[in-house]
Amino acid sequence: MQPSGPTLDIVKESVGSATVLSPKGDVDMARSPIMRKAIAEALKAGSAKVVLDLSGVPYMDSSGLATLVEALQNCRKAQIALSLCALTPRVRSILEIARLNTVFAIHESRDAAIAG
Amino acid sequence: MQPSGPTLDIVKESVGSATVLSPKGDVDMARSPIMRKAIAEALKAGSAKVVLDLSGVPYMDSSGLATLVEALQNCRKAQIALSLCALTPRVRSILEIARLNTVFAIHESRDAAIAG
Amino acid sequence: MADSLAEPEIQVQILSRPELLAPVRSMVNALAQDAGLDDISACHLVLAMDEALTNIIRHGYAGSPDGRIWIRLSQLADGPGLRVEIVDRARTVDPDQFRGRDLDEIRPGGLGMHLMRSLVDRLEHAPRPEGGMRVVLEKRPAHTTAGVA
Amino acid sequence: MADSLAEPEIQVQILSRPELLAPVRSMVNALAQDAGLDDISACHLVLAMDEALTNIIRHGYAGSPDGRIWIRLSQLADGPGLRVEIVDRARTVDPDQFRGRDLDEIRPGGLGMHLMRSLVDRLEHAPRPEGGMRVVLEKRPAHTTAGVA
Ligand SMILES: Nc1ncnc2c1ncn2[C@@H]1O[C@H](COP(=O)(O)OP(=O)(O)O)[C@@H](O)[C@H]1O
Ligand SMILES: Nc1ncnc2c1ncn2[C@@H]1O[C@H](COP(=O)(O)OP(=O)(O)O)[C@@H](O)[C@H]1O
Numbered sequence: 001m002q003p004s005g006p007t008l009d010i011v012k013e014s015v016g017s018a019t020v021l022s023p024k025g026d027v028d029m030a031r032s033p034i035m036r037k038a039i040a041e042a043l044k045a046g047s048a049k050v051v052l053d054l055s056g057v058p059y060m061d062s063s064g065l066a067t068l069v070e071a072l073q074n075c076r077k078a079q080i081a082l083s084l085c086a087l088t089p090r091v092r093s094i095l096e097i098a099r100l101n102t103v104f105a106i107h108e109s110r111d112a113a114i115a116g
Numbered sequence: 117m118q119p120s121g122p123t124l125d126i127v128k129e130s131v132g133s134a135t136v137l138s139p140k141g142d143v144d145m146a147r148s149p150i151m152r153k154a155i156a157e158a159l160k161a162g163s164a165k166v167v168l169d170l171s172g173v174p175y176m177d178s179s180g181l182a183t184l185v186e187a188l189q190n191c192r193k194a195q196i197a198l199s200l201c202a203l204t205p206r207v208r209s210i211l212e213i214a215r216l217n218t219v220f221a222i223h224e225s226r227d228a229a230i231a232g
Numbered sequence: 233m234a235d236s237l238a239e240p241e242i243q244v245q246i247l248s249r250p251e252l253l254a255p256v257r258s259m260v261n262a263l264a265q266d267a268g269l270d271d272i273s274a275c276h277l278v279l280a281m282d283e284a285l286t287n288i289i290r291h292g293y294a295g296s297p298d299g300r301i302w303i304r305l306s307q308l309a310d311g312p313g314l315r316v317e318i319v320d321r322a323r324t325v326d327p328d329q330f331r332g333r334d335l336d337e338i339r340p341g342g343l344g345m346h347l348m349r350s351l352v353d354r355l356e357h358a359p360r361p362e363g364g365m366r367v368v369l370e371k372r373p374a375h376t377t378a379g380v381a
Numbered sequence: 382m383a384d385s386l387a388e389p390e391i392q393v394q395i396l397s398r399p400e401l402l403a404p405v406r407s408m409v410n411a412l413a414q415d416a417g418l419d420d421i422s423a424c425h426l427v428l429a430m431d432e433a434l435t436n437i438i439r440h441g442y443a444g445s446p447d448g449r450i451w452i453r454l455s456q457l458a459d460g461p462g463l464r465v466e467i468v469d470r471a472r473t474v475d476p477d478q479f480r481g482r483d484l485d486e487i488r489p490g491g492l493g494m495h496l497m498r499s500l501v502d503r504l505e506h507a508p509r510p511e512g513g514m515r516v517v518l519e520k521r522p523a524h525t526t527a528g529v530a
Binding site: 066090098 | 289
């Protein structure tokens, strides 16, 4: 067996004092640890604001949602602003079903998230 | 069992003397009969030129290729120009493997196909 | 609601590995759409199945990569919609012991069971006499209610 | 090249129906990419499998919708790439009798066999002692040749 395994590319950009992370792909049980690690690194680097651009995420399961909830809690502790933006309709509906849509700061566009 | 079954939406437009057909979806064993029927109708309607815009076709199997070959033969008989345009990289590579890329008039863009 | 007696159109056996979830989701999503589910309903069925599989991999087989999981897929007999039946040979547990957290409680774990209940029109967990568990999920399009229990 | 002895990661049983090809393609495409195939190579493996399945549905089971087809999927043991094994209980034929047309001849039918040969790194058709046929397809990424027969 080749353990090439599942990957999740995450583009990381600095815009002013914000770090923008843009994962590309499904955030599921096999891939959410990759997103978890990328968020933890952004927090360690001391950004004032972290924006998750979810425009490239067609799907997320409860392990992805749990990673977001954990990130929110860590950001609160460290007084870092966390926001989500550009959700696909599927991921938006998953956040709604999990009743997490009111828990997170969610912006339509990436620019609004960076400014907001 | 619900025979809802596979569908293939095909947008049909008239541009000058050309009929442009734009299928949206895989053209495989279950769906190529739908494309075959749409092409036959365009020929019967007496267009001078038929353009197949394949930008919405991510995949085609030998039944799709056979439908294209049959359409070309019918067009030649009826002295109607047939061309393909806007192939996705996958479908382009499938036509190449089948050595049909030199048999058809293939244009990069839809405008070039209509003009050409 | 009586179970459909027709042979499932597709049956899949996978090993209990997280990296196999994405390929299975792709297939079930395509099937769900062919069965008449709208895009969001298909996504919700796929998510419910994914949560059931994740639980079997994580809790049932305790992370071992060589457990077997069987997934049977069939269109509903009495209207548009898809049925997913999942069978394992993992730990047999009393489904009443499955504890999910309340959706209003905001913490990382325990979301799966509650999500599953909110996502589909029918959800059943039962121990199998032969050992292991059986989960049945059914989903109809958002606008139909025909046959929903 | 010796066959991998590891248990296939995914095994699928489908009924011989053209509308089930798209869902199976979705799954195998995702698996092929996870197995290290580039997008075009994954597409070529998927097309070769599709042609084999189409032939079984059309010629093997002569269009009957209730034939069974088994598909076993496993990563190659000696490098990136995917192996697809397809087994049926349909007509047993001598593979030498399969007649495809030459790719230079331009007519609608008979493309399938020639495409299959051009698309994959390994292709085998054989009758099964138990009845029916067995097809094996293997595909590696475009840039590797390791282990290609
Ligand atoms: N297939 C299963 N086998 C054994 N226990 C299970 C299974 N599915 C769920 N459980 C139990 O139910 C609990 C709640 O599951 P869930 O809501 O998905 O949350 P999580 O998996 O995050 O703990 C699990 O922690 C586990 O104890
Ligand atoms: N699984 C099969 N069972 C029986 N005959 C087959 C099978 N696959 C292929 N054949 C035979 O080989 C011929 C060539 O197949 P192919 O190149 O795919 O073209 P086509 O299916 O368009 O005829 C078929 O016409 C059929 O006679």
